[in-house]
Amino acid sequence: MAVILQVALDFVDLHRAVKVAQEAIEGGADWLEIGTPLIKSEGMNAIRHFRKLFPAVTLVADMKTMDAGRTEVEMAAKAGANIAVVMGHAPDSTIRECIEAGRNYGIKICVDFMNDSKIDEHITNIEKWGADYIAVHTAIDDQMHGETPFNMLQRIGSKVKIPIAVAGGINSENVLDTVNAGASVVIVGGYITKSKNAKVAAESIKNAIRENRRICTTLFKRVTPEEVRDALMKLSTANISDGSHRAEGITGLYPIYTNMKLLGNAVTVRTYPGDWAKPVEAIDIAKEGDIIVIDAGGTGPAVWGELATHSALQKKIRGVVIHGAMRDVAEIRKLNFPAFTKMVMPMAGEPKGFGEINVPIRISGIQINPGDWIIGDDDGLMVLPQSEADIMVNYGMDCLEKENRIREEIISEKSSLGKVIDVLKWEKR
Numbered sequence: 156m157a158v159i160l161q162v163a164l165d166f167v168d169l170h171r172a173v174k175v176a177q178e179a180i181e182g183g184a185d186w187l188e189i190g191t192p193l194i195k196s197e198g199m200n201a202i203r204h205f206r207k208l209f210p211a212v213t214l215v216a217d218m219k220t221m222d223a224g225r226t227e228v229e230m231a232a233k234a235g236a237n238i239a240v241v242m243g244h245a246p247d248s249t250i251r252e253c254i255e256a257g258r259n260y261g262i263k264i265c266v267d268f269m270n271d272s273k274i275d276e277h278i279t280n281i282e283k284w285g286a287d288y289i290a291v292h293t294a295i296d297d298q299m300h301g302e303t304p305f306n307m308l309q310r311i312g313s314k315v316k317i318p319i320a321v322a323g324g325i326n327s328e329n330v331l332d333t334v335n336a337g338a339s340v341v342i343v344g345g346y347i348t349k350s351k352n353a354k355v356a357a358e359s360i361k362n363a364i365r366e367n368r369r370i371c372t373t374l375f376k377r378v379t380p381e382e383v384r385d386a387l388m389k390l391s392t393a394n395i396s397d398g399s400h401r402a403e404g405i406t407g408l409y410p411i412y413t414n415m416k417l418l419g420n421a422v423t424v425r426t427y428p429g430d431w432a433k434p435v436e437a438i439d440i441a442k443e444g445d446i447i448v449i450d451a452g453g454t455g456p457a458v459w460g461e462l463a464t465h466s467a468l469q470k471k472i473r474g475v476v477i478h479g480a481m482r483d484v485a486e487i488r489k490l491n492f493p494a495f496t497k498m499v500m501p502m503a504g505e506p507k508g509f510g511e512i513n514v515p516i517r518i519s520g521i522q523i524n525p526g527d528w529i530i531g532d533d534d535g536l537m538v539l540p541q542s543e544a545d546i547m548v549n550y551g552m553d554c555l556e557k558e559n560r561i562r563e564e565i566i567s568e569k570s571s572l573g574k575v576i577d578v579l580k581w582e583k584r
């Protein structure tokens with residue numbers, strides 16, 4: 156049996172979901188999923204709308220039912236859905252009610268095991284009760300923490316007789332793994348809905364399956380801690396801030412030239428105003444790829460200049476951040492050495508040797524620990540604690556991907572941000 160491509164329309168706005176659905180169907184998508192966010196935003200009217208626009212397409216209502224199974228399945232069925240989703244975590248009575256109601260109203264039922272440890276012991280019952288599909292699903296939020304549905308799918312693939320659907324970060328690179336592990340329905344959300352061209356994205360999923368090959372993608376995949384540097388190269392400080400619930404960055408320091416990308420792990424220095432001994436010693440301690448982050452009390456005299464920069468370049472240090480002052484800025488610009496500073500002045504201090512290297516420091520209220528990731532660009536500086544960097548990067552990537560799609564919609568439809576995201580509708584009341 157051919158593998159079915161189900162496109163998960165996880166939008167909050169109907170018009171955007173419709174546009175992606177049209178593109179995806181052109182690209183060969185088989186089923187359309189009215190995603191949970193869309194159902195929460197628009198209710199059953201979303202299903203009615205899609206039924207009218209796509210009369211012949213199988214519509215999946217991702218209700219994520221947890222209770223009142225009969226009522227929710229009846230609503231979805233009467234609105235025009237062909238399949239409704241109940242959670243594997245729901246009480247057994249709710250799952251059974253959904254299955255019964257499904258039979259009564261002529262709609263199929265998919266039991267969604269989202270990161271569910273109960274799945275192994277539950278499968279036999281679910282099949283016995285008459286569910287039509289089982290879904291193995293990794294939540295979007297868990298994907299950001301590096302989780303995937305592949306292990307669970309591998310484990311249960313051979314045990315299940317009814318068709319298995321799989322969801323959670325599926326893209327053109329990994330879709331083959333899901334098919335090889337026994338998935339009959341591949342549920343693809345972000346890879347298609349955030350693509351600049353959903354038709355091309357749907358086609359590449361279909362091609363990967365048909366041609367039994369991995370089609371590489373640089374976006375729409377989450378990173379491990381080892382992959383943080385490469386991913387940060389693609390991101391801006393704004394992406395990181397957005398992804399971390401509008402997290403604040405270091406404020407009051409500025410890049411000495413524009414179009415700069417500062418990226419590396421912090422070697423921290425606490426020194427006294429004008430005392431450049433520890434900053435210079437830190438150059439000998441830092442490794443290739445590091446950034447020296449200096450707290451010099453936010454004032455002059457300068458603790459960094461051209462000779463320090465030449466030394467840093469010898470060691471392939473990626474840049475410097477100074478809560479204090481630097482000098483020789485024209486030369487440092489010519490050397491293309493990324494530097495952020497609070498002040499610029501000609502007067503240097505002297506090397507007294509006070510302070511410490513690689514201790515926690517605070518600049519503008521933001522704590523920086525040795526080893527933290529520092530990213531800087533024209534918008535400012537963000538600090539990513541080492542233990543959370545992969546998660547912050549993954550949420551930042553999600554923001555970048557969403558923005559890419561919105562930008563494309565603005566340009567291709569000669570529209571505006573306000574119209575595309577329906578800003579009036581979402582103003583706070």
Ligand SMILES: O=C([C@H](O)CO)[C@H](O)[C@H](O)COP(=O)(O)O
Pocket residue numbers: 163164165190191192217293294295322323324325342343344345346
């Ligand atoms: O069902 C989904 C999620 O719970 C939000 O409603 C997604 O549609 C599903 O995970 C597929 O999306 P991607 O993981 O972005 O492919």
